[in-house]
Amino acid sequence: MIALCFAIFLLILPTAAIGGVRAFDTPDDGGNSITVVWDTEPLRASQAEYVRIEIQRRVVSGSGWDDLGKIPIDDSVYVDDNVENGVGYTYRLIFTDVSGGAIIVDSEPAKSSPQLFNSRRTNVLIGVLICIVVLGYYFYRGRKGGFFYVRPIAGLQAIDEAVGRATELGKPILYSAGRGSMQRVATIASMNVLSSVATKAAEYNTPLLFPNNDPVVAAVAQEVAYEAYVKAGHPDRYVAENIFYLTDSQFGYAAAVDGIMVRQRPATNLFMGSFEAESLILAETGNSIGAIQIAGTDSTIQLSFFIVACDYVLIGEEYFAASGYLAKDPLVLSSLKGQDMLKLILGILLILGAILVTAGGGELLSVLEIG
Amino acid sequence: MHRKLPLLICFALGTFMLVQFFVPHKASTALYEAILDWVQIIYAFSLLVGAMMLIKHHAVIASGRDAKERPFSILILMGITVMLVAGLFFGRGEGTVFHWLFQNVQAPMQATMFSLLSFFVASAAYRGFRARNSQAIFLLVAAIIVMLGRIPVGEIISSYIPKAADWILNVPSMAARRGIYIGIALGTIATSLRVILGIERTYLGGK
Amino acid sequence: MGQNDKNKMGIQGRHFIFILMAIVVAAPLIFRVGLPLRVTAEVRQVYGFLDRLPPHSAVIFSFDHETSTLPEMVPLAEALLRHCFRKNLKVFGMALLAEGAAVGDDNLRRIGSEYDKKYGEDYLFWGFRPQFTTAILALGERIDHEFPSDYTGQDIRSFPVMEGIENYKDIAAVITVGDGDIPVYWVNYAQARYGVKIIPAVTAVMATTMYPFLQSGQLVGLAAGLKGAAEYEMLIGKPGRAVKGMDAQSGAHIFVIILILVGNTVMIAGRRRKGR
Structure with a gap:
């Protein structure tokens, strides 16, 4: 009631x-x-x-x-x-x-109804389209046979010298792609560098050791290296057992690679990929055995460790440029030009943004927020 | 065909993953979730491949003539066998052999490797931070300020040291880092696009 | 960048440095000095954020580390867990590295029992998932799809603590206790894509990697290394092993500074000798 x-x-x-x-x-x-x-x-x-x-x-x-x-x-x-x-x-x-x-x-x-487009991500879409258009244009020019100049990169030029030194000393080359899985761009770039290194190792008949942190990377690396040996005309010199999976444990990997360095005494160490805290352990051990060391990574914090302990270091973009630089592939080189153009656009936007914020129009930058 | 099919799969899935970011529709989300599931399932199989590769590699060395490498390979094969038997047949919970080995063998060994960093940092600092020129002097002074600023002693010496350390980290160091990050991000975008479009094929094993 | 002076410091020199470093680190652990500690703004931000959360808000603790970094990771995890349990927050544990799973489960149960928290009612450990990028993304869609069962193999929907928890929308923050790059992936995938709040608790060596994200406002705050753990212990009023370890860390830093100075003195002396 x-x-x-x-x-x-x-x-x-x-x-x-x-x-x-x-x-x-x-x-x-x-x-x-x-x-x-x-x-x-x-x-x-x-x-x-x-x-x-x-x-x-x-x-x-x-x-x-x-x-x-x-x-x-x-x-x-x-x-x-x-x-x-x-x-x-x-x-x-x-x-x-x-x-x-x-x-x-x-x-x-x-x-209620489902939407086909998330309008709050329009800003991202515009950014993606700009990247695709700019890079696509340079890919097109590269395919048409356009020439793209890339400044000499000391670390990459030194690879030849490093492989030659290993040959002279009759010692192996040790290659490491660090901790990255195959989906990391740094690992993909590493496979490109590996291809060039393996070609030279095949020509000089120098053993190439590649202990891996990821089974997929190990399998891909075996394929890449084999193709390189075939390309160099020496498939008989390829030893599949020299490219192997060790462990996915970070410091287990560092310990094992250190052990290989100390026992096999490679003349050249190449660290190309994504590295974490194990970088200094690897590079310092390599330094202690007197190996020539060249490192390239996208892991900014590890750059400082590599700079102290290695002879040459490819910093960030230089490392991504490595594959095009070494293979002289016009399509890869063209994408470097596209990256430069995007960098220019970003630089202009950064300056405009800084002026805008300084002038008190900071709230306009909210258009950059991702929904 | 053995090259075209993977390239086609890569193009289709790469394009879908790019497009679905902008499409909130349930059908798009469902396919996205299914792809994420498949990635994990495939990865689990790759671990199996890795284990087989590891065992094969060390079995070859253990039965070979390289006296330097053989003892280590035998040790690895023994370790794999012991952990496998302990984990599969006697459980992995607290109080089991597996747990004991994990806590008392694996963990201390790994911690030992990590702790080596402090020694290597010391020797690298001794060798690397040399005042060879004016730039190196800047680097050296900045390093000393940051190191002092991150420990209580810095505060005791002067309250300005932690502030200066924060400034170095948040302004000049950050500026350089951001520059490198932008370069890396653009490199990542370009490489991703090359992979999706099939220009970058090294991941398939060779060109 | 040129060739390093590889052989200028012989094996004996290197070993001598190593022995001194061991002494410098070990001595303060035995003879305590008790140096005062300043709490940094980034650690205070983490504390303030968690402290302001309403009771029963959900937080994820992702143990993204291996056993190698336990001396740094465990004090960080312990201090943050103590704060969360004291604030009566719902705590969900998980791991993106296999070794972190056993450690995370142990941490949750141990610290949970200190505050009389019950498994399944106040906290839950989902377990380990490989392929961290996909796992991070999948949690943004449906948590029970990514983790149908908990670490012990039981259906996660059978636990009362899971009520109302579907995806990141229901999560107040993700605390990633990590020793590698995984915290960066949490920022790139969970924060940028789903807007979830990220609190990294990382090793000191990884701290500088996180600073750009801290400055851009993509992180709630940052607790890094033994120092971060010690500061957090001070904030929650429970000084523990991290505070004790700070003397050793101070000793190591000072020793490295001395080494730099000695290295430079040796270099300058060598130049003068050559000059003569």
Whole structure:
């Protein structure tokens, strides 16, 4: 009886200006979601002290209201992730004050639908398209036989010298791709460098040792090296056992490679790939056995360790340039030119951004936020 | 065909992964989740390949004539056997042989390797930080300030040392690092595009 | 960059440095000095963020390290876990490196028991997933799809603590306790793509890798190395093994500075000799 009286009391209450409830399809999502928003300002301005908001939902063609739960009084948004696409829903908010009085506000019906494009990521799309267009243009020029000059990179020029030294001393070359898996770009670049190194090792008949941290990288490296030996005309000199998987443990790998260095005494160590804290352990051990060491990595923090302990270091982009540089592949070289162009665009944007922030227009940079 | 098929798969999946970032539709998300599942499943198989490669490699050395390498390969094969038997037949929980070996053999050995870093940092610092020219002097002074600023002693000497260390890390060092990061990011984008378009094929094993 | 002076410091010189370093690190661990400690802004940011979270907010602890770095990783994890449990947050553990799984499970249970927390009700350990990039991305879609069962093999939906937890939308922060590059992947994939808050607790050697992300506002804060752990221990008012270890770290830093100075003195003396 009391409940009935309360229900009648609720029904006769006026739907005051309080609330301003609006329901709409949640934007930029995969569907099955409706967002309900309301204005909390009138609640605060009201003399009554509101303590609770309840939310209910009804299918437009249906009859009864389903309770969805209670909402903290300060909230102004509710996302209903449990709706069917294409079905109309009406939402009801019941604002209850401290004395038990309540105001009911209903929304207009809303339907949920899935979107095909997340408009909050338009900025990323523009960025991606710019990259594709710029790089695509230079790929096109490269395919047409365009010439691209790349400045001499000391570390890459030294590879020949390093392989030659190993041959003179009759000692092996040790190659490491570090800790990266095959999906890392640094590892892909490493395979390109390996191809050139293996070709030279095949020509000079110098053993090439390549202990691996990842089984997939080991398998790919075997293929890359074999192709290089075939290309050099010496498939008989290829020893598959020299390219092997060791362990995926970081320091287990460092210990094993150190052991190989100390026992086999390679004349040349090439560290090309993604490295972590093991970089200094490897490079210092190589230094202690007097090997010529060349390192290339995208791991910025490890660069400082390699610089101290190695003879030559390829820094960041120089390392990515290695494959095009060594193979003289015009398509790879053309992408380097494309990267330069993108860098120029980024540089201009950075300067504009800095001017904008300095001039107090920093809020405009919010267009760069990813949704 | 044996080259074209992987290139086609790479192009299709690479393009899909790029496009799906912008498509919130459930169908796109479902396919995306399925691809993520497959990547993990394939990786699990690659571990098996790795284990087989490891055993084969060391079995060849252990049965060979290289006296320098043979004892280590025998030790590795013994280690694999012991851990495999302990883990498969006697459980891996607390109180098992596997757990004991993990805690008392593997963990200390690995920690030992990590701790070697401190020794190598010391010898590298002794050899590497030489005041050969004005740039090297800058580097040397900055290194000393940062090292002092990261320990309580720096604060004791002067409250400016930690502040100077923070400034070095947050301004000049950061500027250089960001420059390298931007270069690396562009290199990553270019290489990824080359892989998707089939220009970069080394990952398939040769050109 | 030219050829290094490889043979100028012989084996004896190198070993002498190694022995001195061992003494410098070990001595303060035996004879405590108790140097004062300054709490840095980045550690204070982590503390402040976790402290302001409402009770029962969910945080993920990802143990992305191997056993080699336990002396740095465990004090960091312990201090952060103590804070989370004290604040009655829901704690979910996981590992993206196999070795981190055993360590993470042990940490959660040990620190959880200090605060009378119950497994499955207050915290849960999901377990290990290989291929960290895909695992990080997959958690953004559906957690129970990526981890259908917990570390002990039970259905994760059967645990009350999982109620209302679907994906990153329901996670207040991810604390990645890592010794390698994995914290960077958390930033690149979970933060950039899903907007989840990231708190890296990393080794000192990896700290500088995280600074650019800290400055760009992509991280809540940063707790790095033994020093970060010691600072956090001070903030939660429970000084532990990290605070004790700081004297040793100070000793090592000072020793390296002395080595640099000695190295330069030797070089200058050598030049003068040559000059004569």
